[in-house]
Amino acid sequence: MQSFPEMRFSAFAGIVQRGGRACCHADSRYGVPMSVTSRILIVDDDPVQRRLLKAAVERAGYVAVLAFDGAAALELLSDTAQPVEAVVLDLMMPGMDGIEVMAAMTAAGLRQPVVVQTGQGGIDTVVRAMRAGAFDFVVKPVSPERLAHALAIALRSTQAEPVRPGVAKEGFGTIIAASPAMERVLQLARRAANSDIPVVLEGESGVGKEMIARAIQSESNRRSKAFVTVNCGAIPANLVESILFGHEKGAFTGAAEKHQGKFVEADRGTLFLDEIGDLPADIQVKLLRAVQLGEIETVGARLPRKVDIRLISATNKDLIEEVKAERFREDLYYRLNVFPIHVPALRRRKEDIPQLVRHFAMRFSEMTGRTGSVGVSAETLAMLTGYDWPGNIRELENAIHRAVVLCDTGMLTPDLFPQIAAQRPGYDLRLDPAVAESFAKLASFAQAEDVPGGSPADISSPVGGARDVVSIEPERPGSGHDGPDLGQAVLATSPDGEVRALAEVEEELIRFALAFYNGQMSEVARRLGIGRSTLYRKLKDYSIDPENPVRTAA
Numbered sequence: 001m002q003s004f005p006e007m008r009f010s011a012f013a014g015i016v017q018r019g020g021r022a023c024c025h026a027d028s029r030y031g032v033p034m035s036v037t038s039r040i041l042i043v044d045d046d047p048v049q050r051r052l053l054k055a056a057v058e059r060a061g062y063v064a065v066l067a068f069d070g071a072a073a074l075e076l077l078s079d080t081a082q083p084v085e086a087v088v089l090d091l092m093m094p095g096m097d098g099i100e101v102m103a104a105m106t107a108a109g110l111r112q113p114v115v116v117q118t119g120q121g122g123i124d125t126v127v128r129a130m131r132a133g134a135f136d137f138v139v140k141p142v143s144p145e146r147l148a149h150a151l152a153i154a155l156r157s158t159q160a161e162p163v164r165p166g167v168a169k170e171g172f173g174t175i176i177a178a179s180p181a182m183e184r185v186l187q188l189a190r191r192a193a194n195s196d197i198p199v200v201l202e203g204e205s206g207v208g209k210e211m212i213a214r215a216i217q218s219e220s221n222r223r224s225k226a227f228v229t230v231n232c233g234a235i236p237a238n239l240v241e242s243i244l245f246g247h248e249k250g251a252f253t254g255a256a257e258k259h260q261g262k263f264v265e266a267d268r269g270t271l272f273l274d275e276i277g278d279l280p281a282d283i284q285v286k287l288l289r290a291v292q293l294g295e296i297e298t299v300g301a302r303l304p305r306k307v308d309i310r311l312i313s314a315t316n317k318d319l320i321e322e323v324k325a326e327r328f329r330e331d332l333y334y335r336l337n338v339f340p341i342h343v344p345a346l347r348r349r350k351e352d353i354p355q356l357v358r359h360f361a362m363r364f365s366e367m368t369g370r371t372g373s374v375g376v377s378a379e380t381l382a383m384l385t386g387y388d389w390p391g392n393i394r395e396l397e398n399a400i401h402r403a404v405v406l407c408d409t410g411m412l413t414p415d416l417f418p419q420i421a422a423q424r425p426g427y428d429l430r431l432d433p434a435v436a437e438s439f440a441k442l443a444s445f446a447q448a449e450d451v452p453g454g455s456p457a458d459i460s461s462p463v464g465g466a467r468d469v470v471s472i473e474p475e476r477p478g479s480g481h482d483g484p485d486l487g488q489a490v491l492a493t494s495p496d497g498e499v500r501a502l503a504e505v506e507e508e509l510i511r512f513a514l515a516f517y518n519g520q521m522s523e524v525a526r527r528l529g530i531g532r533s534t535l536y537r538k539l540k541d542y543s544i545d546p547e548n549p550v551r552t553a554a
């Protein structure tokens with residue numbers, strides 16, 4: 001056995017000279033043996049960023065190697081004596097920028113996975129980086145946890161037999177998440193799992209609400225009991241009561257048998273009420289009673305029955321708006337909505353897309369019995385990351401499934417996603433007729449609601465079928481530039497030459513900032529110099545939807 005000092009690195013930071021330039025490298029202060037520790041190259045011209053990234057990389061247990069520009073980075077990457085296994089690359093650097101570094105890496109046959117750092121805002125840069133071959137991207141300022149996660153997955157991708165990225169059979173381990181927004185969601189959901197607190201999951205269709213509900217159940221102390229789901233929007237109004245609360249034999253015409261109902265089925269377990277906003281008014285009263293008293297009234301029964309239920313509800317409606325419109329009972333709203341969790345749309349957390357794409361490619365490769373997983377080309381990853389996914393993860397999952405089934409080459413290429421390519425600028429859609437035909441066939445099996453962005457008609461005729469999609473991608477005004485487009489400046493005077501009202505200018509500036517910072521509330525509040533709660537109050541005052549701040553013309 002080696003003695004302790006030999007097992008550890010000495011703490012040093014050396015300077016590598018190269019053509020008059022200097023770059024430094026440092027060892028892990030955690031003293032992890034070199035033979036098992038991956039060396040991560042950090043390329044950033046900003047010394048403060050380099051220091052922060054180095055601390056994060058070392059905290060994750062890797063050795064940080066630092067370079068302050070592209071040229072020094074390429075030299076370190078080519079050093080076979082001390083191989084670097086992954087790269088954290090800044091895109092905006094003087095001289096050679098990040099995209100040029102990746103191009104030079106490709107030209108030199110350097111295959112280390114690259115995690116690029118991008119600024120807040122426009123997706124164009126991300127798309128360019130993915131197209132240039134980036135493995136993943138993180139948005140500045142990146143948390144140490146997010147960076148560690150991205151590096152772990154990047155490093156696994158280089159192993160001969162890649163491990164599925166953090167995927168467990170059930171629970172939170174099944175949920176692929178890389179973005180800070182989803183990390184926060186999962187943090188809240190984990191908290192909720194520790195108690196019986198009623199949870200409402202809000203979010204668009206296909207964002208993963210049911211998956212999160214299942215994870216909460218499977219990590220709660222009810223995990224060994226039933227998880228029963230009811231889609232309140234899908235049950236005919238005249239059957240809701242009987243389906244939820246059950247009925248006695250002969251309770252009404254046609255009730256030939258006793259039916260125990262979902263509440264009884266879920267007794268001692270969890271009841272997941274999906275589309276809760278669609279519950280008819282009379283059933284809302286009965287649900288309120290069940291929640292308040294812990295007892296239900298089975299149709300036709302003489303006595304109420306006690307039940308012990310953990311309730312998780314989900315909605316893709318704005319429940320408070322439903323309350324205001326008197327379609328949803330206020331008392332029930334407050335009973336159910338004790339612990340609200342908002343699950344953001346996929347277009348609001350594009351950092352999740354590369355990992356989801358790889359995850360589904362691997363899963364569907366396994367399911368379709370392929371030997372080894374299909375790869376995903378850089379061009380495809382760029383295209384899929386740039387797309388808005390109106391149907392969220394469900395749409396992404398279905399798109400990858402179809403592409404894997406149709407893929408003959410072992411690599412997912414843009415032509416396997418005609419319904420997406422049709423909506424992204426710059427993709428040539430001259431499809432192989434055989435592929436187009438397969439899409440037409442597959443599309444006829446697809447449920448229209450599963451692919452909101454691509455109906456069968458779109459898929460079978462990708463070129464002609466391209467529809468006018470209203471892009472809600474919150475692109476940074478003047479994206480592709482470093483600063484705001486001056487054409488977007490908030491004007492101080494009105495067309496009649498008079499100074500505009502303060503409230504009007506404020507509203508416009510807030511809308512501008514929301515679009516500019518891609519809806520990142522903390523950033524918007526910070527830049528406007530106000531607190532988050534003030535920002536939320538102002539959004540309410542001006543009826544601004546943070547998801548869609550660009551006001552439509554009156």
Ligand SMILES: Nc1ncnc2c1ncn2[C@@H]1O[C@H](COP(=O)(O)OP(=O)(O)OP(=O)(O)O)[C@@H](O)[C@H]1O
Nearest residue numbers: 174175176204205206207208209210211393394397
């Ligand atoms: N983070 C994720 N990681 C992996 N798969 C996911 C993730 N989120 C969602 N999915 C998958 O996407 C699909 C849709 O998810 P889910 O049904 O949970 O969405 P939902 O928000 O409940 O949709 P709806 O409102 O339409 O019922 C499922 O197949 C689910 O497994």
